[in-house]
Amino acid sequence: MQRELFPTSPNKGEQARRKLLLAALKKIGDKGYENASVRDIADEAGQNVAAIAYYFGNKEKLYAAVLEGVGGYLGSVFGTIAEETRAKLQSGSLDPAEAVEVLKLMLRTLLGEQLGDGEFQKIRLVMIREQSSPSESFDLLYNKTLKPLHQLFTTVLGVATGEDPESPATILRAHALFGQVLAFVVARTTILRRLGVKELTSDHLATIATILDEHLGLICPGLKGAMP
CATH class of the missing domain: 1.10.357.10 (Tetracycline Repressor, domain 2)
Known part of the structure; x- marks a missing residue:
C-alpha cells in the first residue's frame, strides 16, 4: 500500500496547505529551520508568503504541523x-x-x-x-x-x-x-x-x-x- 505524507482531500484550500507542508519539509530538511525562510518555503510551494500566515499562523506552527504529519506517517507505517x-x-x-x-x-x-x-x-x-x-x-x-x-x-x-x-x-x-x-x-x-x-x-x-x-x-x- 502506497502511503502518503500529509494526506488530504481534493479541496483546493487543503491542497494549498499540503503544498506548504511539503515545501517546508523540503526546505527545512535542506537548509535547517533557522536558514529556511518563509519566502523559501512559499516559493517552493508556489504560494505567496501570506498563505503561511493564513493556513498556519507562522513558521513555527507550520513546522509543528510538519512534524505532526511526519509522526502520523510513521505511525501508519x-x-x-x-x-x-x-x-x-x-x-x-x-x-x-x-x-x-x-x-x-x-x-x-x-x-x-x-x-x-x-x-x-x-x-x-x-x-x-x-x-x-x-x-x-x-x-x-x-x-x-x-x-x-x-x-x-x-x-x-x-x-x-x-x-x-x-x-x-x-x-x-x-x-x-x-x-x-x-x-x-x-x-x-x-x-x-x-x-x-x-x-x-x-x-x-x-x-x-x-x-x-x-x-x-x-x-x-x-x-x-x-x-x-
Missing part, C-alpha cells in the same frame, strides 16, 4: 504491526519465538521505508536534523510517535530475551538494534563507496534484511539462554 502486537502483549499470548519474528518484521519494515522509494526519502533530512539538534517542536514527534514505537519494540525485545523491558540495558539494546537500520541512512555514502556502487539495489536490501534477521536470531535466544 507500523500501524497494523503495532496494533496486532499490542493486542498479543495485552493478552499474554506473545511467546519468545514469536516475539523474535515480530522484531524481525519491525526492522524489515523500517528498512523498507528508509531505503525504499517511498515517502521516507522526503522526511529523511528533517529526521536526521531533529535527532542531532532537536527543535522546540520535537516533543510532538517524540511523544506521539517515536516514544510509543520505541517502547513497543523494547517490550517485545523483553519477551524475546527474558530481560526487563524497562531496564536501561534493554532500552539501549533496542536502540542499538534499531541503529543497524539507521546506519544505512546516516552513513549511506560510506557503504556505497565500500560496495563500489551508486545506489543500493533490491538485492542489497534483501541481503541487509537477511543479515538483520540473522542478528536477531542469534542475539535474542543467546541472551535468553544466558539468563540465570
